[in-house]
Amino acid sequence: MTELTHLTIAEARDGLKAKTFSATELTQAHVDAIEKARALNAYVLETPEKALAMAKTSDERIAKGEARDLEGIPLGIKDLFCTEGVVSTAGSKILGNFTPPYESTGGLEDPRQLHPALRIHRHPEPLERRRRDARQAQHG
Numbered sequence: 001m002t003e004l005t006h007l008t009i010a011e012a013r014d015g016l017k018a019k020t021f022s023a024t025e026l027t028q029a030h031v032d033a034i035e036k037a038r039a040l041n042a043y044v045l046e047t048p049e050k051a052l053a054m055a056k057t058s059d060e061r062i063a064k065g066e067a068r069d070l071e072g073i074p075l076g077i078k079d080l081f082c083t084e085g086v087v088s089t090a091g092s093k094i095l096g097n098f099t100p101p102y103e104s105t106g107g108l109e110d111p112r113q114l115h116p117a118l119r120i121h122r123h124p125e126p127l128e129r130r131r132r133d134a135r136q137a138q139h140g
Contacts, residue, residue: 004029009073016062016072023062023072027055030074044079045087 004026007015015021031048051074058072075107082100089095 003034005033007069012073013070015056017067023055024052026072026075027051043076044089044091047086048084085114 004012004021007026012026014027016023031051034043034046034048055072055074058067061067061071077083079088080090081104082102084100084103087097087099089098
């Protein structure tokens with residue numbers, strides 16, 4: 001079997017469906033890989049406990065035959081998007097420890113309808129795109 005962190009989304013989805021591996025195993029593989037590469041400083045915030053809890057829930061849904069399209073697929077979330085209960089700074093020190101009581105909706109009434117994918121970590125938002133003073137930057 002291909003290393004779990006090298007699977008495409010389609011391969012991971014098919015493997016979860018076939019029960020070749022669990023969402024928890026897939027998520028743990030990604031968490032471990034990110035820990036090993038921490039020196040790259042690629043993430044502003046890591047939320048492995050949250051991701052593993054979500055993976056457990058996904059495993060339960062998959063076992064019941066209630067899996068949705070991206071059920072159990074780990075992914076990183078851009079720090080630009082708000083995640084309820086998770087520090088979301090858009091890469092700026094100005095927002096400090098802003099912890100939104102809501103999710104970015106992208107036009108949806110309930111953003112959880114968008115996908116059941118697991119949210120592992122937050123990627124930094126490059127401030128250059130938003131024309132803010134680089135001295136305000138918060139890098140991963």
